[in-house]
Amino acid sequence: MASLSVKLFGRTLRNPVMNASGTLGYGEEIEPLWGVETLGAYVTKGLSLKPHHGNPVPRVWEERRGLINSIGLQNIGVDRFFNEHFAFFKEKKTPIIVNFFGFTEDEYVACAERIKPDKLIVALEMNLSCPNVKRGGISFGKDPDMVHQIVKLVKAVTPIPLIAKLTPEVKNIREIAQAAFEAGVDGFTLLNTIPSMVVDVEKRSIPIRGGLSGPALRPVALKAVYEISSSLPLPVLGAGGIMNSNDALSFIMAGACAVQVGTATFIDPYTIPKIIKGLGEYLERCRCPRITGIVGAVHG
Amino acid sequence: MASLSVKLFGRTLRNPVMNASGTLGYGEEIEPLWGVETLGAYVTKGLSLKPHHGNPVPRVWEERRGLINSIGLQNIGVDRFFNEHFAFFKEKKTPIIVNFFGFTEDEYVACAERIKPDKLIVALEMNLSCPNVKRGGISFGKDPDMVHQIVKLVKAVTPIPLIAKLTPEVKNIREIAQAAFEAGVDGFTLLNTIPSMVVDVEKRSIPIRGGLSGPALRPVALKAVYEISSSLPLPVLGAGGIMNSNDALSFIMAGACAVQVGTATFIDPYTIPKIIKGLGEYLERCRCPRITGIVGAVHG
Amino acid sequence: MDDIEAKVLSNDQIAPGYFLLKAKLPKPMDPATPGQFVMVKVSDSEVFLRRPFSIYDYNRGILSVMYKVVGKGTASMSTTRKGSTVSVLCPLGQGFTIQDREAYVVVAGGIGIAGVHALAKRLGRKTSLFFGCTGKTELPLIGDLTPFDPHVATLDGSAGFRGNVVQLLSKHLETLKEKDFEVFACGPENMLRSLKKLLEKQRVPCQASFEERMACGLGLCFGCVKKTVDEEDPYKRVCKEGPVFDLWQVCL
Amino acid sequence: MDDIEAKVLSNDQIAPGYFLLKAKLPKPMDPATPGQFVMVKVSDSEVFLRRPFSIYDYNRGILSVMYKVVGKGTASMSTTRKGSTVSVLCPLGQGFTIQDREAYVVVAGGIGIAGVHALAKRLGRKTSLFFGCTGKTELPLIGDLTPFDPHVATLDGSAGFRGNVVQLLSKHLETLKEKDFEVFACGPENMLRSLKKLLEKQRVPCQASFEERMACGLGLCFGCVKKTVDEEDPYKRVCKEGPVFDLWQVCL
């Protein structure tokens, strides 16, 4: 039986498949269908220092082969997450990656500080798509200097490995990654949603402005994964329109040591278990002893 | 009968629907199915000072609901275009927009200089997605200063209205548009394709790296059209995944005074005539006397 | 809860623009309470997300869904043929909670009848049913609930009371005043809003089923929220904490 | 040229992995020459672009396409049912040009037979047909060309000559040497490459049909090019200037 396990920041994950942040609730919600212990690691919903109520509806909109969301980062706050939900993952011995965000540098730092190291916490994943309210609302992730600065500040307050989750809406993603790298980041998640909007032709209105996810994002995310993983010596987690094991394989071969599945779970809630199964079958089929053997397979 | 005609740079176009550059050959190719005089204006294939042979195959690849191309800007050069093809548009009295590009500032300028004003030439459309070989190959369109500079230089050598065609792979498209605006540009075309790539899981290879077009691009392009048209007093031409008249209407209501259709023509070569018909029917249905009445309808 | 490939037995138009889809589940659905819903996968390349529908009826392995064609998903559902398969994720959400009362009042507006059909049958006698719609062409939506001989209101006055269902209900509230009764409602948001106004004075206990655009239907995405009076977590998920809420908890 | 909604009359498997699709065109197709092709719209949500196929045969309003299942488009085509409709954009490209010669040689590799079928029928007598394939299971591809009693080569030697079709042809060239003859070929690129080598010395006139991935099939996108010896415009469009090219013009 081929091995799907991968090492990430010295921890061994049973497989390279995770949920994408914000697409598997707080974890318990999927229990009626399958358990979080199925995952290589559970990625938390985006957490912040203080709870956030999020945006009014509509928060989700269907695009041809894509989804536009403006959830507005609703979450119960980092403290309540650990008080109310962490025990669940302990009990299930499921490693987690804590996705977090802020609207100021201080919020990022303070939030990261609250998270105490634990053998189940594989890493912190910082969502850099958030607007920096002190800088006219431009996303932290768009400016190399802001990225460098925020990574440095957060690294200074936590011993937990730090993953930077980047936004596609940048001039040159290599430059952003480089800035994070020089500031000491430990890995990357690529990509977050693409800012987009919808026009309702009948109502002549804009029903939603939000982030585009799903298949539409895939070729763009794939390119980002390839570029960053082939240019920097850090682990890359791939996300963006992964709908099946073939898509997952393409990200892994492009250089992702693990993949995250989001939108696909909404169409078929069993997508993640199916992908894990499919990866195993692929390895058997091409007599490949372990998944780590094909990470970055297309790199020159 | 409602009116579809729109004014662009003082010229009257019979309708607001054009082909997107590079997706209708040199114009004659579509004749067996319908004539270029059907178009509001014909947008030329990207032209350059000297002919370009383009890239080896594969040049096109299918993505779920999208197309990835790396044609490599094959073209016969600006002089041959005017010697061999311009007469065709004269004879058909079809206004044209001349799309052009270069790999250095000099090439852009020299190419623009060759194009003599003519009552059929509505505008020059400069493709800013090209790599600036003198600046490490970063696209002109990604850097506000480069954009400002190149627009200024080109405006200085031609009296013909100048449209800047922008790339989505930027940090902040408003900032890019602003730079072009300050340099004296006359309008915008939004958007060009998104850089992306494909992995062949069986062959473990990268069959193609190229620009993603089609429906996947639509919500992103729509947002760009809305943002630029609502913040700058210049005409905007919308392009990106327009597949039917509903899509066209959403771009027009978002602020586009005209739309360009590319990839859709490959799936159904009659898409453009169908869209023109559909726009007319929409106006009739909602008793709107003219298409210009709904341009920017969703603007606050 | 499970994702089940069901076989379509019938999909008939019961009134102009309204359909009743019956599907046979190969395995029994987990016990469902009235007011719960399902997520239906529409087999159409242009429809990406599943669509939520109330469990109109479920028995002996046969699931029924009554729906109105409002957009591309329901339009393409309406073309589903007998014999084809649909995958349904079910049962989802929190349904109505039933306490023993002297009387029950069920209020439905238009297709909202689909959300209370199973409930009314469960409540049985002691139930008075109020149904409002635009005109008499929609009366077939009452279907097998006629035994309740429902009080009908039509906006165009083509049948029963001319006006909306809440106005009609207000006339009957008198007769119920003394009793310990509860109201159960499902319908358009503006109906629920005026219902709330009507019941405000006595603060009659009332459970209502709400709708919102959904992506997952499982509580995963937080896309389908309703604002409630809860200070700490105002936004509740219609698909998880709902679709049935205590009317007095919801901000309308 | 036109985009025509055709009605599928049959779509039978003629050999393992090979199908012959026959469709009735409601209106006649514009006059087509052998070697031209059509773009077929595959009705499958996962298939975005049309797919190019040679006109295997066209007469009395019935278009035939012979195809091999190689990927998702052809796989889903193979499930097309009798009675369903397919839209075909046709006829496209430049076919073979026929001059009067003392003899004709037609060389086909595998599914390449589809590209020369109509041609062989047009050339009639004076034609010797060479067909190469992997094994005898593919012999049915010869279909109604058996009257030409083709020289057959199979890679596994399960029928006719063991080896590839170009090796087989080389044995027969002697007999043709004196004559004024022309070669017409369609098949995988490596077959055309070795054919070119074989014919190089005498530079026998040869027209060959080429394949390339296509987006539009109309010459609009410049996506399907082949490199030729033309210095000024080396890249020619397979769908517009081709698919048939003078073998001596193409860089292989």
Ligand SMILES: Cc1cc2nc3c(=O)[nH]c(=O)nc-3n(C[C@H](O)[C@H](O)[C@H](O)COP(=O)(O)OP(=O)(O)OC[C@H]3O[C@@H](n4cnc5c(N)ncnc54)[C@H](O)[C@@H]3O)c2cc1C
């Ligand atoms: C818990 C729940 C139970 C429901 N039960 C039923 C039912 O039993 N019968 C029935 O006919 N309908 C029911 N609905 C509404 C139904 O889900 C929508 O009408 C359907 O999703 C519309 O899909 P569409 O593709 O046809 O419309 P779309 O093209 O998606 O949108 C067309 C219109 O439908 C509205 N709409 C879209 N999605 C929803 C949604 N999730 N809720 C409300 N309005 C929406 C939009 O605002 C738009 O005006 C229910 C909704 C929920 C949330």
Ligand SMILES: Cc1cc2nc3c(=O)[nH]c(=O)nc-3n(C[C@H](O)[C@H](O)[C@H](O)COP(=O)(O)OP(=O)(O)OC[C@H]3O[C@@H](n4cnc5c(N)ncnc54)[C@H](O)[C@@H]3O)c2cc1C
């Ligand atoms: C002018 C022309 C005439 C053709 N005539 C026939 C014919 O009569 N019968 C027949 O079976 N096939 C023919 N082909 C090849 C046929 O178009 C491809 O096999 C088909 O497009 C594959 O589609 P797919 O979705 O099944 O494969 P995909 O999933 O798209 O790709 C699977 C494999 O097919 C190859 N492929 C994809 N597109 C093409 C293409 N356009 N040309 C060549 N290879 C391709 C790819 O390289 C890949 O290896 C012709 C091609 C051209 C250009």
Ligand SMILES: Cc1cc2nc3c(=O)[nH]c(=O)nc-3n(C[C@H](O)[C@H](O)[C@H](O)COP(=O)(O)O)c2cc1C
């Ligand atoms: C409903 C929804 C909520 C999301 N919430 C978050 C979040 O809180 N933090 C974050 O970093 N990314 C968030 N994302 C982005 C996803 O984690 C993922 O990066 C993106 O959706 C691309 O993957 P996909 O195409 O598989 O969905 C969210 C996406 C969706 C659709």
Ligand SMILES: Cc1cc2nc3c(=O)[nH]c(=O)nc-3n(C[C@H](O)[C@H](O)[C@H](O)COP(=O)(O)O)c2cc1C
């Ligand atoms: C095959 C192909 C060739 C293209 N060539 C050019 C070009 O030469 N110059 C240019 O500015 N844009 C070019 N584009 C981009 C299109 O003009 C258009 O901006 C893009 O495809 C988005 O529109 P669509 O989704 O409708 O195709 C090309 C696109 C395609 C698919």
Ligand code: FES
């Ligand atoms: S629809 Fe996803 S949480 Fe309700």
Ligand code: FES
């Ligand atoms: S496929 Fe478009 S030019 Fe040939």
